[in-house]
Amino acid sequence: MDSASTLHGVRRIAGIILAVLLIGGVVVAVVAGRSNGDNGTATKTVQAVIGSEKAEFFADPDVVKALxxxxxxxxxxxxxxxxxxxxxxxxxxxALPSSQAPARELAAKYKVTGTLPRPFYSPLVVVAHKNAAEVLAGNGLATLDEAHRGTLRMAAYLDAARADRTWQQLKGARKYGELTGTVYLSSTDPETSNSGALYLAAASYVENGGKVVAGAAEVDRTAPLLNKLVSVQGAQQSGSDAVFRDFVSGAGNPLVVVYESQVASLLARGEQPEDLVVLYPDTTVNSDHTVVPLTEDGKAVAELLSSDPALRKLEVRHGFRPQGEAAGFASDTTYLKQELTGVHQAAVPTSKVLHELARRARG
Structure with a gap:
């Protein structure tokens, strides 16, 4: 076996172990760096807390080496x-949460001043099983550009959610026994997880007539639909990594809200699931991964994530879009868009409003 094959095997085994730990709800320590014994070079140890969707990035041996x-x-x-x-x-x-709002909360709590670095970002997408995507397209809830890529029509989907539409009410669904019950998107807990909160931000923007929810009256107007979007799901996961892995394994709901980076990372590992369709909501939000530097060493690592060429290439490998750079992303557009054309980026409410929307959505 050549060295490349051996390295690929090691990465795959490491990824499987990491997935098992994350799905089991274990607090996972991810070490990115080398011990002094590797080459005699001393390194400074930086303690970080990160969103689960970045665990594989920091565990990548090439990221370890670059840092x-x-x-x-x-x-x-x-x-x-x-x-x-x-x-x-x-x-x-x-700290490296998955968007600006929780980062600002942490910065205020720990009295961190100045502009918070945002080294990379990823839009929210919906992953769908192929049968589900085709039924949505046949009923005007989505359009398909390619066999594995399309667009979710958010306004039409929210109308269906408001009306409690079931799969059985959609033409073409009856021939698929797995499509039963209410049509809904699975998401993470919006009170603890960024992807779940950003899903509510996008939905509330559409429900509010294309305007960011900014006050009590608008919260009151949008909260009933948001509650419907969340309550239909039952128990929710607290992290997007486990939700995505459940979907890939064939478990759970046929429509799931995840980060584009999670799909891109899967594809980069050489996996191309035949039953996977990526739907870009026509109104979505970007997850701006934002660093809250708590020490000078933390600030130095944040700068490296933003500017170091080797790390920026590795960010693309893991499906993240480095700020200010679109070229080179998603060269294989079978599943993903290289550029986010035709996708409207909704503004995200303030942290206070988003917390209230999440609380009201959870009931």
């Missing part, structure tokens, strides 16, 4: 982005 070459070892623990606010981050060097 160590700059003198850093990153020891990271995973947490839901909104749950980070409840953690005691004394002794940590940085």
């Amino acid at each position: 160590a070459a700059k003198g850093y070892t990153v020891k990271a623990e995973t947490s839901g982005s909104w749950a980070m606010e409840g953690l005691d981050l004394k002794g940590y060097d940085l």
Whole structure:
């Protein structure tokens, strides 16, 4: 076996072990860096708390090597982005939630001033089983550009959700025994997880007539639909990584809200599921992964994530879109868009409003 095959096998085994731990709800420590014994080069250890969707990035041996070459070892623990606010981050060097809103909350709590670095981003998408995507397209809820890529029509989907439409009411669904019950998108818990909160941000924007929800009256107007979107799901996961892996394994709902980066990372590993269709909501939000530097070492790592060429290439490998750079992303557009044309980016409510929308949605 050549060295490339051996490395691929090691990465795959590591990914499987990591998936088992994450799905089991274990707090996972991800070490990115090298010990001094590898090559005699000393590294500074940086303690970090990160969103679970970035665990594989920091565990990648090439990321480990790139950081160590700059003198850093990153020891990271995973947490839901909104749950980070409840953690005691004394002794940590940085926090890396999945969007600006929880990052601003953490910055205020720990008196971090200045502009918070946003090294990369990823839009929310909906992953669908092929049968489900075709039925949605046949009923005007989606359009398909390719066999594995299309667009979710958010307004039409929200109308269906408001009316409690079932799969059985959609033409063409009866021949698929697995499509039963209410049509809904599975998402994470919006009170603890960023992807779940951003799903509500996008839905509330559409429900509010294409305007960001900004006050009590608009919260009152949009909350009933948001509650319907969440309550139909029953119990929700606290992190997007487990939700995505459940979908890929064939478990659960046929429509799931995830980050585009999670799909891109799967494809980068050489997997191309025949039963996977990626639907870009025509109104969505970007997950701006935002660093809250708590120490000078944390600030240095944040700068590396934003500017180091080797790390930026690795960010693309893991499906993240580096800020200010579209070229090179998703060269294989069978599943993904290289550029986000035809996708409207909705504004995200303030942290206070988004917290209230999540609370009302959860009932």
